Amino acid sequence: MYLRRSPRRSRLGAALLGVAALLVSACSSSSGPTAGSAGAADAALAALPRATPSALAPYYAQRLTWRDCGVPGFECATLKAPLDYARPDAGGVRLAVARKKATGPGKKLGSLLVNPGGPGGSAVGYLQQYAGIGYPAAVRARYDMVAVDPRGVARSEPVECLDGREMDRYTQTDVTPDDQRETDALVASYRKFAEGCGADAPKLLRHVSTVEAARDMDLLRAALGDRKLTYVGASYGTFLGATYAGLFPDRVGRLVLDGAMDPSLPARRLNLDQTTGFETAFQSFAKDCVRQSDCPLGGRGTTPGQVGKNLKAFFRKLDARPLRTGDPDGRRLGEALATTGVIAAMYDEGAWEQLREALTTAMKDNDGAGLLALADSYYERDPDGRYTNLMFANAAVNCLDLPAAFSSPEQVRGSLPAFEKASPVFGESLAWATLNCAYWPVRPTGEPHRIEAKGAAPIVVVGTTRDPATPYRWARSLADQLSSGRLLTYEGDGHTAYGRGSACVDTTINTYLLRGTPPPTTGKRCS
Template identity: 85%
Template sequence: MVAVDPRGVARSEPVECLDGREMDAYTRTDVTPDDTKETNTLVTAYRRFAEGCGADAPELLRHVSTVEAARDMDIVRAALGDKKLNYVGASYGTFLGATYAGLFPQRAGRLVLDGAMDPSLPARRLNLEQTEGFDTAFTAFAKDCVRQGDCPLGGRGTAPGQVGKNLKAFFERLDARPIPTGDADGRRLTESLATMGVIAAMYDEGAWEQLREALTAAMKDQDGAGLLVLSDSYYERDAKGEYSNLMFANAAVNCLDLPPAFDSPDEVRRALPDFEKASPVFGEGLAWASLNCAYWPVRATGEAQRIEARGAAPIVVVGTTRDPATPYRWAEALAGQLESARLLTYEGDGHTAYGRGSACIDSAINTYLLEGTPPTDGKRCS
């Protein structure tokens, strides 16, 4: 097995934008601005982030697109002496794998794309549908939370919509008055950090109990430590206050692959009703978070497009029905575009499906990778 850090990521000349202290300030920035002053503060944060990336690697920043990374993968394939590329990609890795198949369909071997992205969507639509995905995942968490009997967001029988309203009210209290966390660097739990802590737990239903306990501590005891831990895990911040380059690389690639979702705060405000309809809890924050590429130092080189990969071997596209980050409809969409796709569905929670506890999913994928026999199109697992 060979793993590759795409250009700009980890050990492949990583893009670096802000140091640890600067990132601490960035992650605390209010992404639900209430007035012009707070909006200007958010815009300034996005500008500083972008300027930091540009100052670090002005030339590299122009060449970290998914198309270029896919061409790099073909060089890896050739260096290994393989006639075809056998590949497992998850989340963004599905976009990378699909892009490879579109560029080199005759060299695409056994490809598995788990937690699929839809390459035909422009950035605004991509962000809006992802917002719906987080709402779907939160609804599943809300039902589980009240069923446990010790949910800080509502007692047994509380409807998911009311659970969401209670969480939103908690976020608003934090916006007005952040709470202590016991952090060595003196960080308090802000609305933005708490929101990211909740979102982080949506990626894996195994973290729901941890989230429930963290919310209980924060809401009842004014102890934000648990939610801060979850937020730090999402941002990949270590105990020394240093961050991996995950957030930097995400922005660098995404802002090059597609034109920005929004060009100005006014555009975000006009779109807020759609985002808040998609998710009453997360919609506002995720809409404003979609503004970051507006200030990127280099122009996008990619655009949304269908990928058909005509002539490629069977490509297994995997979708999870309540996936927060890559909604199931994206797997359906990608499978509908790829000429040779076989859609494999996991009826469950969490982000991606392979290697996360479903013997049905793992067996279907392993059989394809090891024996070359793909699952039947439309196969469903739970």
């Protein structure tokens, strides 16, 4: 499933840092092609006992030793957590933590933990590159800004699966197979990816779930000396934050869940909803594109449906004959990378101009460099051919949190009509992307469930009406599930809402963080 990492300073970076596993890893759940949400409605995440188990006492008693981490204004530390919370004495993991202390003036309100989503996005990198300098000055003045890379992510004992050249081949694999040979090649690619992850970290791979990451956040809360957790999470970070609230409702301070996920849905429903979300975002792009003088997919009067057909036809041409890109490693732009580049730009309307330029260059000049650059930003591939571990951690968490959506290519084929109905442009490739977890070397430990967090303080859930990656209906559902959920609606485009240009959204969230005043129980709408 495609989720989110959160904003960097540039507009496109704001979109891409919020993206998750695009054609690499699908969020997953029930394996049947007709699975719905039945069953999930009967299960709710249970809160943990308030008393700290004696076996965890040493972890809760630890204090962080801060040191310079090479980025001006930031300090770094290491947090220790048990590898397996059921066996705290059986070894641990070391988690990277970063902090930027409150700048003042005004009374300090404690620590504000941030998570950019993914799963797999580096929270430490996000803090240092954006949140610690880009959050509103009034918020940074009153809070110590803090981040921890979840287990298996970035600086926290990262999961590694493939080297750079292997990842290059993986990201170019045809994800719309036309025959058995191409289907076998896709399955082989998924298997190789999974086997690489299993060989790298066989023990850790069993313990990178969202529940464990949420429990790690409570250790960090204690180590920081905070009685309650104050937190802003984006996209997948909303699932992480909601999970924390479900496990520790009495320790919830001020929680903002922006671009919310719905934990009660099984994978087929999650992926279909998200496919619809990308189609909704593409329709907005298409309507805007044909009003521009440089739209390569049609002119004034062209319907969004025809724009989609034109793009799909272009993808089919790339499937048969990839374009040159000028890449020093010889990569060409095929359908897979082009689809990644287009979907990446759906996360933020600020990237639409760049997408039009990249499509124009590709369609008229047979030069795929622009779309390749969008795809590389999405995958976090640098010019030297190195990838961060974003995609590896993303698969590791997703495939552990829920059972695989489909267990065979035959099941995917059976679901193609539903996915293509949800999105004529992206449905086929998104359906095949759900197959990744079918070959995962570790059995999943999670299931769909509601999160109620009974007894928690008010929790602000933010939803954007035309969000491509976390459809608005998910925010409404999560706000309804949470016993203290307060829905904040942003009527607009793009993925997530805080810090993306709406003064109404920003003022509402800042007021909540600084004064503790949430939106009304009836919800609030912004544009």
